[in-house]
Amino acid sequence: MKTIAQALPNINGQIVLVGNSGLGKSMFLRHLVKTSGQIVVYLPAQKCEKGVIEAIQAKLHGQAQDAEFLKSLIYSGAIDICIDGLNEVTADTRAKITHFVECYFRGNIIMTTQPLEWIPPSTAKIYELQPLEQQQIEQFLISRQLRLPKDAKVQGDEYKKACKNYLTEALNTQQSREELDAAQRILSNPMDLSLVALMLSQGKYPNLFYLQEQQYNLMAAEYLQEWNQEFPLKKFSEAVYEMRLNDQQALPADEFYQALVSLEDEKYKMVISRQWQDEKEEAKKEWYFRHDKIMDFFLVQNFLGEVKR
Numbered sequence: 001m002k003t004i005a006q007a008l009p010n011i012n013g014q015i016v017l018v019g020n021s022g023l024g025k026s027m028f029l030r031h032l033v034k035t036s037g038q039i040v041v042y043l044p045a046q047k048c049e050k051g052v053i054e055a056i057q058a059k060l061h062g063q064a065q066d067a068e069f070l071k072s073l074i075y076s077g078a079i080d081i082c083i084d085g086l087n088e089v090t091a092d093t094r095a096k097i098t099h100f101v102e103c104y105f106r107g108n109i110i111m112t113t114q115p116l117e118w119i120p121p122s123t124a125k126i127y128e129l130q131p132l133e134q135q136q137i138e139q140f141l142i143s144r145q146l147r148l149p150k151d152a153k154v155q156g157d158e159y160k161k162a163c164k165n166y167l168t169e170a171l172n173t174q175q176s177r178e179e180l181d182a183a184q185r186i187l188s189n190p191m192d193l194s195l196v197a198l199m200l201s202q203g204k205y206p207n208l209f210y211l212q213e214q215q216y217n218l219m220a221a222e223y224l225q226e227w228n229q230e231f232p233l234k235k236f237s238e239a240v241y242e243m244r245l246n247d248q249q250a251l252p253a254d255e256f257y258q259a260l261v262s263l264e265d266e267k268y269k270m271v272i273s274r275q276w277q278d279e280k281e282e283a284k285k286e287w288y289f290r291h292d293k294i295m296d297f298f299l300v301q302n303f304l305g306e307v308k309r
Contacts, residue, residue, distance in 0.1 A: 004028055007127060008110070010036065011080040014101055015110040016120045019129030022191030022293065025112040029082045032110070040080045045089045045097065045111075046247070052083070052100040074107045086113035094118055131188035138167055140190060144197035149267045152201035162200045170208065183208055191291060198267065212297040215268055223262045232259060237301035244299060250286040260287045270294050 004024070008015065011032055019025050033040045047055040053067060056079075060070070073079045086094055101109055101121040111124070120126060132140055141163045145155070154162055170183050186192050186208045195215055199206040207214060220231040236259055239252050251271065253260055263270040264287065271294075275285045289295040 001130065004127075004129065005031075008032075011038070011040070011082070011108045011110050013108060014105065014121060014124040016086075016124045016126050017110060017112045017129065018115055018126060019112070020131070020189070021114055022189040022291065023129045023131065024190055025129065026084050026291075029084055029110065029112060032080075033082060036080060038080045038108070039078065040082060042082045042084070044249075045083050045085045045093065046249075048083065048097055049089070049093050051096055052081070056081070071104075074104050077106060077108050080108040081110070083109065083111045086111055086118075087116045091118070131185070132190065132193070133188070134171070134184070137187050137193065138163065140193055141167070141197055141200075144194060145201075148197060148201045153203045154201050159201060163197075166196070166200060166206065186211075191293070212293060215270065216297060219262055219265070219268045219270065222265070222267075223259070226262065227258055231262070232256070233298075233301060237298045240295060240298045241302045244295070249288055251288065253285070253287055263287075 004017075008017070008028075017025055017028070029042065033042050041056050041059065043052070043055050047058070053070060056070060056074075057067065070079075074081065083097060086097065089097075097111070098119070098121045101107075101111070102123050105123040109124075142160055145159050148155075148159075152159070167187070170187065171180065173180065175183075187196070192208075192211055195211040196206040196208075198218075199211075199214055202218060204214065204218070220233070223229075223231045236256055239255065243249075243251065251260060260271055260273075262268075264273060269290055271287045272290050273285055273287050275283065278284050
């Protein structure tokens with residue numbers, strides 16, 4: 001078994017990368033975009049509703065917007081294309097993407113999806129991301145220490161000890177088969193395992209079935225201390241719900257700037273920001289949820305009410 005970086009050092013040919021939520025598909029695409037020596041276009045699959053060419057055109061200016069010129073660049077392999085989240089779109093949009101990929105079979109195109117029933121492009125190779133094995137779980141958890149907040153309460157050898165003790169208990173073979181399988185499934189997911197690392201570094205005991213809630217509670221406690229007011233959970237969750245209904249991605253920064261600053265804190269990283277310059281060279285900044293699991297937590301609050309600390 002190879003690491004993803006070994007198997008796919010660059011975008012070469014046509015590739016479908018399949019993996020469960022949180023295994024790092026989108027993060028890997030961002031890595032490829034950042035390290036590529038080629039021109040790379042990154043497209044959320046949702047942007048391809050009208051077609052891939054149309055989605056790329058929307059990102060470009062000047063001569064590059066010309067459809068025929070753009071098609072020649074893609075066909076010759078002068079532009080690499082990343083399409084993220086095929087599982088998040090309709091079957092019709094997936095069919096348009098598949099048709100595009102098969103038509104431009106000489107192009108370098110990588111697509112990601114969670115497992116689903118569909119017919120992938122006949123011209124593409126399929127790669128499957130595997131969950132971490134038990135030994136890798138411990139190695140990954142301990143390695144997170146390098147990325148934890150510098151003011152973490154538990155560090156060094158104490159952190160390593162906390163990791164080993166926690167895994168011994170969480171993966172205790174004396175528990176029921178169903179509980180053990182669920183624990184192994186969650187702990188084999190790098191995103192969830194990163195949250196476990198955060199909890200342990202803060203001296204908390206991670207509850208594998210309420211990790212997003214625990215993450216929120218830590219952030220909300222710090223928000224209260226920093227801003228001297230409660231995190232606006234109800235209002236923010238309602239805004240997220242409306243955003244989802246309107247198929248919007250960017251979070252409402254004007255209304256929730258303080259909240260987004262706290263959510264973006266290096267300890268929690270519940271949202272990420274993207275900065276760029278518009279056509280007038282004016283600085284722009286937008287915030288997005290780091291992962292759908294985090295957005296889902298806030299969506300659920302519309303139906304469950306306040307989270308209890």
